[in-house]
Structure formats: structure tokens, C-alpha cells
Amino acid sequence: STNxxxxxxxxxxxxxxxxxxxxxxxxxxxxxxxxxxxxxxxTEALIYSTSTVREDAWCTAVFAALGEHQSxxxxxxxxxxxxxxxxxxxxxxxxxxxxxVRTSVAGVxxxxxxxxxxxxSGGTVFTFVNSHLAAFDEMVDKRNSDFADLAKRLTFGLExxxxxxxxxxxxxxxxxxxxxxxxxxxxxxxxFEADQHRWARKKNLNALMAYDQLRNAMQSGQAFDHFSEHPxxxxxxxxxxxxxxxxxxxxxxxxxxxxxKQHTYTSHAQITMSDHRPVSADFTLETSIMRxxxxxxxxxxxxxxxxxxLESRKVGVEPEEVSIGNVRYKQRITRTVRLRNxxxxxxxxxxxxxxxxxxxxxxxxxxxxxxxxxLPYQPLDVTLTINVDERTPHYMRDLDCTLVLHTGPGLGKxxxxxxxxxxxxxxxxxxxxxxxxxxxxxxxxxxxxxxxQNLNAPREVMRLVNWMxxxxxxxxxxxxxxxxxxxxxxxxxxxLTSSLRASSLKSPEPSTSPTTSSIMTSPxxxxxxxxxxxxxxxxxxxxxxxxxxLEDAASAVRECLDTNTxxxxxxxxxxxxxxxxxxxxxxxxxxxxxxxxxxxxEAFEVLDAFPIVNVNVWISxxxxxxxxxxxxxxxARMIAAVLAPVVLRDSPxxxxxxxxxxxxxxxx
Numbered sequence: 001s002t003n004x005x006x007x008x009x010x011x012x013x014x015x016x017x018x019x020x021x022x023x024x025x026x027x028x029x030x031x032x033x034x035x036x037x038x039x040x041x042x043t044e045a046l047i048y049s050t051s052t053v054r055e056d057a058w059c060t061a062v063f064a065a066l067g068e069h070q071s072x073x074x075x076x077x078x079x080x081x082x083x084x085x086x087x088x089x090x091x092x093x094x095x096x097x098x099x100x101v102r103t104s105v106a107g108v109x110x111x112x113x114x115x116x117x118x119x120x121s122g123g124t125v126f127t128f129v130n131s132h133l134a135a136f137d138e139m140v141d142k143r144n145s146d147f148a149d150l151a152k153r154l155t156f157g158l159e160x161x162x163x164x165x166x167x168x169x170x171x172x173x174x175x176x177x178x179x180x181x182x183x184x185x186x187x188x189x190x191x192f193e194a195d196q197h198r199w200a201r202k203k204n205l206n207a208l209m210a211y212d213q214l215r216n217a218m219q220s221g222q223a224f225d226h227f228s229e230h231p232x233x234x235x236x237x238x239x240x241x242x243x244x245x246x247x248x249x250x251x252x253x254x255x256x257x258x259x260x261k262q263h264t265y266t267s268h269a270q271i272t273m274s275d276h277r278p279v280s281a282d283f284t285l286e287t288s289i290m291r292x293x294x295x296x297x298x299x300x301x302x303x304x305x306x307x308x309x310l311e312s313r314k315v316g317v318e319p320e321e322v323s324i325g326n327v328r329y330k331q332r333i334t335r336t337v338r339l340r341n342x343x344x345x346x347x348x349x350x351x352x353x354x355x356x357x358x359x360x361x362x363x364x365x366x367x368x369x370x371x372x373x374x375l376p377y378q379p380l381d382v383t384l385t386i387n388v389d390e391r392t393p394h395y396m397r398d399l400d401c402t403l404v405l406h407t408g409p410g411l412g413k414x415x416x417x418x419x420x421x422x423x424x425x426x427x428x429x430x431x432x433x434x435x436x437x438x439x440x441x442x443x444x445x446x447x448x449x450x451x452x453q454n455l456n457a458p459r460e461v462m463r464l465v466n467w468m469x470x471x472x473x474x475x476x477x478x479x480x481x482x483x484x485x486x487x488x489x490x491x492x493x494x495x496l497t498s499s500l501r502a503s504s505l506k507s508p509e510p511s512t513s514p515t516t517s518s519i520m521t522s523p524x525x526x527x528x529x530x531x532x533x534x535x536x537x538x539x540x541x542x543x544x545x546x547x548x549x550l551e552d553a554a555s556a557v558r559e560c561l562d563t564n565t566x567x568x569x570x571x572x573x574x575x576x577x578x579x580x581x582x583x584x585x586x587x588x589x590x591x592x593x594x595x596x597x598x599x600x601x602e603a604f605e606v607l608d609a610f611p612i613v614n615v616n617v618w619i620s621x622x623x624x625x626x627x628x629x630x631x632x633x634x635x636a637r638m639i640a641a642v643l644a645p646v647v648l649r650d651s652p653x654x655x656x657x658x659x660x661x662x663x664x665x666x667x668x
Contacts, residue, residue: 028069029282030094031076034062035130036085037175037248037276055080062087079103084174086130102156106149124258124287127167129154131174137243140213143177144223168257169285172227173250175276178214180236184243186656191235191244193637203641205233207655210645212246227251230265230281237267240275250281259286314342315349315374315407317415324386324421327399329428329558330551333386337417339405341374348373352406352414362401364392365419388423390585394430397423426562427460428582433613435460441564457616460561464580465624467567554578584621587614587647594661595653603664618647622665629666636667 059078063070074095078087134142156162164170180187194204217223229251236244254260263282271278318338341347350371351360366385374380388397399421404414425446435458439450553575560567592609607615629636644658
């Protein structure tokens with residue numbers, strides 16, 4: 001088990017080194033990795049040199065900053081390229097476990113490049129990369145291509161050509177220079193609001209992160225695909241005359257042979273020697289120590305596998321037909337398929353798409369594992385997880401598919417696994433106009449047409465709005481929303497769980513109404529809820545039944561809407577708000593322009609571009625919220641922050657423009 005601490009520091013040409021490591025951790029890490037940016041911008045630095053004078057000076061400064069602990073560490077490796085420097089130091093007590101330490105550098109243009117170090121410890125390869133990618137907002141494509149270039153060119157050794165991807169764990173850090181695709185003024189306004197209002201801290205940072213270029217590049221596979229990054233809860237590390245952004249990052253890519261746990265990820269605003277604020281992360285890494293003899297034996301066995309006779313292998317599948325029964329929306333169901341190898345030799349398997357351009361499985365089905373090795377006479381279980389949620393379009397909810405199991409060339413025919421189930425129709429994810437055409441609840445009338453005139457608005461939306469109006473959901477909004485937001489995740493979860501447990505014990509009454517704010521709790525906040533606390537052992541006779549999670553309560557509300565049955569008493573009001581948000585997803589059509597709307601009158605004129613059903617729903621919901629804001633005038637911004645990204649999900653407008661548009665309808 002190895003404790004490691006990584007940090008990336010952006011420094012000016014002349015800097016005080018006394019703040020390089022400002023606070024010693026409670027438990028000294030086994031490995032310290034520091035990545036510096038722009039530490040030498042002199043003309044001489046641009047000329048290639050084998051001299052390590054400046055590199056050595058910075059390493060000396062790093063050890064000096066360790067103070068009384070410097071005697072416990074030794075430098076494992078360091079490498080400088082122009083203004084980029086990476087330093088890896090380890091505790092002397094474990095230094096002997098690191099061998100075959102290699103370094104590499106690669107440039108990607110003027111003042112851009114990367115340096116990395118790799119070392120082998122007990123057969124496990126660690127690689128640390130420190131890079132500085134292209135600057136400026138509009139250079140996102142160049143940053144993506146810089147990554148692709150470095151990913152190919154960073155190798156260790158001219159003869160062996162070992163790449164960074166032949167590692168058990170890769171840490172990639174530095175000034176990656178990815179920006180936020182929102183106007184400068186809007187970013188500053190949202191950050192100022194987050195600083196002034198506790199409810200806005202997490203919500204506004206998350207809203208900005210949705211437009212973070214790096215996150216979007218990772219999700220789309222354009223750069224750093226398969227890398228992971230801990231959730232960001234710290235303000236942007238660049239916050240000066242330039243637009244605020246999270247330019248300095250620490251990412252990781254972990255292989256199956258190691259276990260990595262991240263404890264912290266933060267910036268250090270107290271270090272003001274540069275316009276960048278340093279970021280740091282702490283990890284615990286667990287790995288099995290394989291002796292060199294064992295590693296050699298394993299590699300030899302791997303080579304032998306490549307020459308085995310493939311024709312004699314046989315693979316069986318049980319069962320070949322999987323029934324999943326009735327499945328409701330967001331109801332997670334698992335099934336197991338057992339693979340067995342009846343041959344005498346190991347063989348490889350993988351699931352493949354049934355068509356060349358298709359996916360391995362439909363969006364409602366995931367497999368684990370997708371590929372692997374089957375040992376002789378040792379069965380292996382593949383877990384099938386079924387979950388119909390917002391990722392599955394309503395026209396793809398027929399639960400019927402065929403999985404194709406491929407066992408490689410010469411292994412006989414492909415195996416086919418048929419998965420079948422009955423989806424119980426739900427109103428969530430169905431176009432609003434389709435809901436108005438149904439003669440009754442969707443569970444019993446899906447596919448039927450209304451013999452009478454279609455409804456003006458879906459009965460499900462109106463039922464929720466009327467219920468919230470009848471129960472006067474005002475006070476609880478101001479109480480619970482403040483408890484569910486902010487940086488202290490654990491504290492807010494604990495407080496809200498207690499509130500959820502209390503609210504589930506009795507039905508809401510007019511004199512003790514639940515709050516409006518709980519109704520509009522965002523799905524992201526709601527997903528963090530866990531089981532309620534336990535009763536002290538001194539008074540507990542029998543273990544109490546755990547209180548339902550918020551997702552359980554929301555599922556109950558959803559089921560009542562789908563079947564047109566009465567809402568059960570005692571459900572927390574957040575559950576109703578969650579379902580209302582699900583129904584309102586992308587309510588405003590994408591083609592509707594709202595960016596140039598600067599008055600209430602102009603906002604109402606925009607409604608002319610809505611489909612008539614969407615107009616009716618919009619008016620009904622915003623009228624209810626307008627009533628709420630009249631009772632709690634300071635809550636308009638909070639409500640708009642929750643509602644805007646849902647109803648205007650695909651709108652090209654900025655975050656601020658979306659919130660402003662909503663506020664025109666709900667403010668007095």
C-alpha cells in the first residue's frame with residue numbers, strides 16, 4: 001500500500017520557494033510528485049542543453065521546503081523541458097523497492113510539451129506525466145491534438161520503445177489549459193453568486209463544469225478518454241484578468257493490477273505567487289508485490305498461450321435465454337450468465353456487436369465483464385444489469401435483444417444469448433404531446449388513441465402541480481435546500497437524511513407543510529442520499545426497517561402517476577419535485593432563441609414559438625413557482641438555478657441567459 005501526493009504548480013520566472021510545500025500532511029506520503037510550469041521563461045531555456053543547473057536548483061528548493069522532513073526523503077527522478085519540471089521524491093525507507101527508473105520528454109510547439117517519469121516497484125509500473133498544453137479558449141482542438149501527439153511520442157528508451165500505456169497506473173497532471181465555454185462575465189457572475197450564497201456554491205460550480213472543455217473532451221473521447229478525475233469542488237485555479245477556468249488538473253488511469261483511492265483534490269488559494277493557484281491531490285495506491293522471478297514466469301506463460309491449439313476448446317453458456325420479467329422505469333435488475341470452458345486449455349472470450357455499426361448491447365443493458373479469459377473447468381459469471389432510464393429513448397424500450405459471444409478464431413461458432421423482458425410503460429421520457437393523446441394512465445392505455453379531444457396538458461404534470469399547490473409547499477423549501485447544498489457533502493447528506501426520515505413518519509398537514517425548496521431539489525443532489533440513521537442500542541428492541549431513500553420515494557410517486565393511483569402519505573416533498581423535473585426535461589424546444597431576451601414582455605413573446613402543449617405546461621408550472629416566489633422572494637434565483645438546466649437542456653444559450661429567462665416568469 002502506497003500513499004502518494006501529487007501537485008502541479010504554475011510559477012513565474014522569479015519565485016519564492018518557501019511556499020512550495022506549505023503544510024506537511026498528518027501522515028507523510030511515501031511518494032511526492034511535483035509538476036512545475038513556466039518556472040524558467042528565459043531565452044536560454046529555449047535552447048536545448050544537457051545542463052541540469054536550474055533543475056538541480058529547484059530540486060534543492062523542494063527539499064528545503066520539506067523542512068524537518070527532508071532527511072526522510074530522497075529524489076527518485078526529475079526531468080526539465082524548458083519551463084516544465086517534474087520531480088519525484090520517495091521516502092528513503094522504501095526507495096530500494098523502486099527500480100528501472102526512466103524519464104522521457106516531448107515537445108509540442110513553443111512553450112508546450114511534456115515530461116514524464118516511470119519506475120517499476122515490485123513488478124508494478126508507475127508513470128507520472130507533467131504537461132503544458134496549448135493556451136487560449138479557442139485552441140481546444142489543438143489541446144486535444146497535443147494530447148494525442150504526446151500519447152504516441154512519450155516512450156522510454158530508444159531501443160525498447162516502451163510507451164506510457166505499458167504501465168499499471170498513469171498520473172497525468174499539469175497546466176492542461178482547458179477552459180470553460182461560457183462568457184467571461186457570466187462565469188464571474190456565477191462565481192460571485194457562489195461566494196455570496198451557500199446554496200449556489202455547489203450548484204454554480206457544477207453548472208460551470210458542464211461546460212468545461214476537458215470534461216467534455218473526456219466524455220466524447222476526443223482526449224484523455226478512459227482517464228478519471230475526482231469531482232472538482234474548488235474554485236477555478238486561474239482567476240485574474242483572464243477568464244476563470246480550471247486549467248491545472250490531475251488525472252489518473254488505473255489498470256486492473258492496482259487499486260487507487262483518491263482522498264483529496266483541491267487548490268491552494270493562499271499561494272498567490274502566480275496568476276495560477278496550485279492544485280494537489282492525495283492518493284492511496286494498493287498493489288500486489290510480484291517478485292522478479294514470478295514476473296518472468298508470468299510473461300513466459302503468456303507467450304505460451306499464444307501458441308496453443310485453438311481447435312480443441314469448447315465454451316458453454318448457461319442459460320442461453322434470460323428472462324427479466326416486468327421492468328419499471330429506473331428499476332435496476334441483475335441477472336447472471338455462466339460461461340464455462342470444457343476444453344483443456346485457456347481461451348479468450350469477448351462480446352461483440354450483432355451488427356458492424358452497432359453496440360454490444362442496447363442502452364438499457366450493461367455487461368460485466370465484456371471480455372476475459374476462461375480457464376479450463378473454471379466457470380465465470382457475467383452480470384447483466386438492466387436499467388431503463390433517461391439514456392434509453394422511449395422508442396427503444398422494448399426489452400428484447402440478442403447478445404453475441406465471440407470466442408476468437410478457430411473456436412467454433414459464436415454463441416447467442418437472448419434477453420427478454422416486459423417493460424411497464426412510464427410517463428417519464430415520453431413527449432408531452434403523446435401523453436395528452438392518451439385516454440387514461442399510460443400503464444393501461446399506452447398505444448391507444450383518445451376518442452375525445454386531446455388534453456391541453458398532460459394529466460401527470462397537472463396532477464403534480466395541483467398536489468403541490470394544495471399542500472402549500474412553501475416553508476420546507478427554505479429549510480431543506482440550504483441543508484442539501486454547499487461543499488460539505490457528508491454533513492449535508494446527514495442533515496437531509498434526518499429531514500427525510502422525519503418527513504416520512506407522518507403525512508404533511510397544512511399547518512406543517514413541507515417546503516418548496518425540497519420539491520425542486522435537483523436529481524444530482526438527490527442521488528447522494530443514503531439510508532437514515534439507526535436507533536441507539538439502549539432503546540432498540542428489534543432492528544428498525546431502514547427509511548426509504550429519496551429515489552425509492554420518487555419511484556413511488558412515478559408509479560402512482562403511471563397507474564393513476566393515490567399518492568401514499570408520508571412521502572418527502574422532494575420526491576414530487578424530482579418527478580416533476582423528469583417530466584419537464586427539455587421542455588423548451590432547441591430551436592427557440594432566448595439569448596437576446598432582456599425583458600418580461602420579450603420572454604412572453606418567445607412562448608409563441610412553443611408547441612401549444614409545451615406552452616400550457618410552461619404557464620402552469622411557472623405560475624405555481626411565481627406563487628412560491630411571492631412568499632419567499634429571495635428564492636427566485638435558487639429556483640431558476642434548478643429549473644433552467646432541465647427545461648432548457650439543449651438550448652445553446654449560456655447558463656446566465658437560461659436562468660434569466662426562467663426568472664422573467666417566476667419573479668414578481
